[in-house]
Each structure stands twice: as C-alpha cells, then as structure tokens.
Amino acid sequence: MTLAEDNGPERGGDDLLAAEYVLGVLSADERQIVSRRIDADTDFARLVDGWEVRLSPMAAAYPEIEPPASVKTALDRRLFASTAPAPAEARAGLWSSLAFWRGLAAAAVAALAIYIAVPYLNPPVAQPQARLVASLTADGSDVKYLAIYDAAHHEVGLSHVSGERAAGKDFELWMIEGKNPPVSMGVIPVGSTAHIVVSPAAQQKLAQGAVLAVSLEPAGGSPTGQPTGPVVAAGDLKSI
Amino acid sequence: MTPQDITKLIVRTSMKDRAAFDLLYRQTSAKLFGVCLRVLNDRGDAEDALQEVFVKIWTKADRFAVSDLSPISWLVAIARNHAIDRIRARRKPAADIDAALDVADPAPGPEALVVAGGESERIHHCLDELEKERAAAVRGAYLKGESYAELAERHGVPLNTMRTWLRRSLLKLRECLER
Numbered sequence: 001m002t003l004a005e006d007n008g009p010e011r012g013g014d015d016l017l018a019a020e021y022v023l024g025v026l027s028a029d030e031r032q033i034v035s036r037r038i039d040a041d042t043d044f045a046r047l048v049d050g051w052e053v054r055l056s057p058m059a060a061a062y063p064e065i066e067p068p069a070s071v072k073t074a075l076d077r078r079l080f081a082s083t084a085p086a087p088a089e090a091r092a093g094l095w096s097s098l099a100f101w102r103g104l105a106a107a108a109v110a111a112l113a114i115y116i117a118v119p120y121l122n123p124p125v126a127q128p129q130a131r132l133v134a135s136l137t138a139d140g141s142d143v144k145y146l147a148i149y150d151a152a153h154h155e156v157g158l159s160h161v162s163g164e165r166a167a168g169k170d171f172e173l174w175m176i177e178g179k180n181p182p183v184s185m186g187v188i189p190v191g192s193t194a195h196i197v198v199s200p201a202a203q204q205k206l207a208q209g210a211v212l213a214v215s216l217e218p219a220g221g222s223p224t225g226q227p228t229g230p231v232v233a234a235g236d237l238k239s240i
Numbered sequence: 241m242t243p244q245d246i247t248k249l250i251v252r253t254s255m256k257d258r259a260a261f262d263l264l265y266r267q268t269s270a271k272l273f274g275v276c277l278r279v280l281n282d283r284g285d286a287e288d289a290l291q292e293v294f295v296k297i298w299t300k301a302d303r304f305a306v307s308d309l310s311p312i313s314w315l316v317a318i319a320r321n322h323a324i325d326r327i328r329a330r331r332k333p334a335a336d337i338d339a340a341l342d343v344a345d346p347a348p349g350p351e352a353l354v355v356a357g358g359e360s361e362r363i364h365h366c367l368d369e370l371e372k373e374r375a376a377a378v379r380g381a382y383l384k385g386e387s388y389a390e391l392a393e394r395h396g397v398p399l400n401t402m403r404t405w406l407r408r409s410l411l412k413l414r415e416c417l418e419r
C-alpha cells in the first residue's frame with residue numbers, strides 16, 4: 001500500500017512526502033491529508049519523526065522572544081476557567097482534539113449523504129458554486145439544523161429541523177476551518193428559520209468548505225469567545 | 241533546564257499536573273513564541289497561535305512518549321506545524337504578498353549564519369553542499385513555513401520546478417546526513 005520510496009524526486013514517495021510536510025512547503029489541503037495520515041499510519045508517522053529529527057537543528061535559528069503575560073492569562077482561562085476543573089478539562093480536551101473534529105467531519109459527511117435528499121433545497125439550477133449546504137447533526141443529540149451558505153448574499157440560512165434549547169441557554173453557531181480553533185458566527189436566533197450574516201473573513205473559508213457546528217451556550221452566547229458547552233450538531237459544507 | 245528536566249515536565253503535564261504545565265510554559269514559551277512570530281510575522285496572530293500551541297501541549301502531552309524527538313524539538317514541532325497550518329489558512333497566493341515578504345526577509349539571513357557558526361550540527365554542513373539558492377529555499381521553507389507556491393514566486397521559477405528542486409535537495413540532505 002505504501003508508495004515505493006525509490007520512485008525518485010519527481011514521483012515522490014512516502015519519505016519525501018514526510019520531508020515536505022516537515023519542511024512546511026505543502027499547501028493547506030496537502031497538509032491536512034498528511035496530518036490525517038500521521039494519526040492513522042504509525043510507519044508513516046515514524047518517517048515524519050525522522051525528518052523532524054533531521055531538520056530540527058535548523059530550529060536553533062528561532063530567537064527566544066518573551067510573550068506578553070496576557071497570553072498565559074488567556075491560556076489559563078481557556079483551559080482552567082471553570083470552577084469544576086474536571087469537566088473543563090474534558091471539554092478543552094475535546095474541543096482541541098483533532099481526532100474529535102476529524103471524526104465529526106467524517107460523521108457529518110455520512111450524515112449529509114442522507115440529509116441531502118431532504119426538501120428545503122431548491123434544485124441547483126442556475127447557481128453554480130453559489131450555494132453550499134450542510135446538515136448539522138451529532139450523535140447523542142436530537143438537535144438538527146439544515147444550513148445553507150449563500151455566497152452571493154454573504155449569509156448562512158439555518159432551518160431548524162429538531163431539538164430544543166434548554167431554558168436559559170442559547171445555540172451558538174461556529175465555523176471550524178482546518179485545524180484552527182472554532183470561530184463564532186453568532187448566537188442562533190430562536191425560530192424555525194434564521195439568517196446569519198457572514199463576515200468577509202469567514203466568507204472565503206466557508207466557500208472552501210468549512211465545518212459548521214452548533215454548541216449549547218449560556219444565554220447570549222459563549223462568554224469566552226470559544227465554545228464552552230457541548231456540540232449538539234455539526235456538519236461539513238458541501239456544494240450542491 | 242536540561243532536556244531531562246523538560247521531559248519530566250512534559251510527562252507530568254500529560255498527567256494533568258498544572259504546576260508542571262506552568263513551569264513548562266515559563267521555560268519554553270519564549271522559544272515557541274519565537275517560532276510562531278517568525279512564521280506568522282504578526283504579533284497578535286503569534287500570540288493567538290502560542291495560546292493554541294499550549295492548549296495542544298496540555299491535551300496531547302501523552303503523545304510525546306511515542307515520539308523519537310528530543311523534548312524541545314517535540315515542542316518546537318508542535319509550534320511550527322501549528323503556525324504553518326495557520327499561515328497556510330490565512331495566506332492567499334497573491335503576488336503582492338510574496339513581494340512584501342521578499343523585501344522584508346532576504347534569505348539566508350544572518351541568523352542562519354550564526355547558527356552555522358555556533359553549532360557543529362551536520363545539517364548545516366549538508367546544507368552548504370547544496371547550491372546556494374536551494375539551501376536558501378530549504379532554510380526559508382523551514383524557518384518561515386513558506387509554501388512551494390510562495391518559494392516558486394520568489395525565486396521566479398514554475399511551481400513544479402521548485403518542487404523538483406526541493407525534493408532533490410531533501411534527498412541530497414538525507415544522503416549527506418546518513419553518510
């Protein structure tokens with residue numbers, strides 16, 4: 001299954017791919033694919049480690065620069081803010097776990113295959129690339145939304161399919177792109193449909209097919225700027 | 241702090257020992273901030289990245305046990321990879337950005353020379369065996385996380401040419417290091 005390593009520089013090979021990943025020259029998409037492979041394939045992960053070891057002396061050229069104290073304060077707040085330490089830890093672990101997000105994305109793609117047939121959608125007649133759709137669901141949750149990103153109008157339309165928010169709680173919409181932390185797109189207004197305006201910065205990321213997720217937050221939305229409650233629904237944006 | 245000390249701190253961090261994590265932060269955050277800043281070239285962005293890097297260190301410290309890397313190299317690898325993913329998500333392949341980078345950061349920089357003089361690491365000898373321009377591309381890619389597309393633009397060659405150059409250079413490096 002592994003690519004032959006003696007393919008030469010033009011053809012590549014696993015060891016060269018590992019080297020390119022470590023060197024840092026690959027595109028965002030390629031890096032995602034390789035990073036997934038590192039998690040799944042221990043032989044390949046060892047090749048990557050080998051290159052990290054080989055090239056690491058170059059890192060001596062990075063200067064030491066004292067970061068401002070605010071970084072540690074924000075870090076502590078993010079990791080340890082809750083008065084109940086255990087759940088806070090578990091949550092931080094879950095939210096920052098790549099495996100979790102990848103699993104989520106995979107599950108969402110599978111769910112989408114089923115949900116894509118749901119009505120709501122106009123037949124994709126004369127709107128090539130203009131619309132992306134995602135079915136937002138999660139295991140162990142009855143919350144479901146159908147999300148449609150309308151690039152022309154810079155908004156995400158949400159159709160509430162099922163699941164109610166608890167009293168004193170709100171649903172908040174997040175965009176997750178690549179390995180970056182979730183970016184809030186705002187609290188989802190109560191109702192069967194909602195429209196959320198997308199910032200210019202988020203537009204491009206959405207157009208490239210980000211993951212949308214809904215978390216349960218205190219009324220008014222997350223106080224920290226990062227999700228604090230459980231993910232109740234999530235899904236991949238796909239063009240239709 | 242010796243590498244053994246850093247190793248202990250990482251292992252204790254993997255057991256969710258906050259005191260160890262705090263000490264690890266004090267000992268290593270300046271280096272990792274240097275990494276983020278060099279790759280991202282923006283203070284605010286680098287501060288955000290550093291925070292995320294330490295979230296990863298807190299949650300993934302157990303993975304250190306299965307790595308072949310020295311403790312500081314393992315930490316630098318997390319910071320570098322995170323910063324590179326971040327800039328790859330941010331940067332658009334626009335010519336004006338490349339031009340700005342070109343002006344802002346001629347390579348190889350004086351830092352690389354200091355390292356070459358200060359450390360008798362084999363890799364620097366092996367880099368010296370490459371053609372100057374290619375060695376500069378390897379260093380630029382490693383230290384600043386430049387993509388094939390950006391390197392191709394800066395060196396004025398097609399992307400596939402840059403890819404071939406760097407792959408050949410990597411093969412030569414490996415061969416030289418194993419000599």
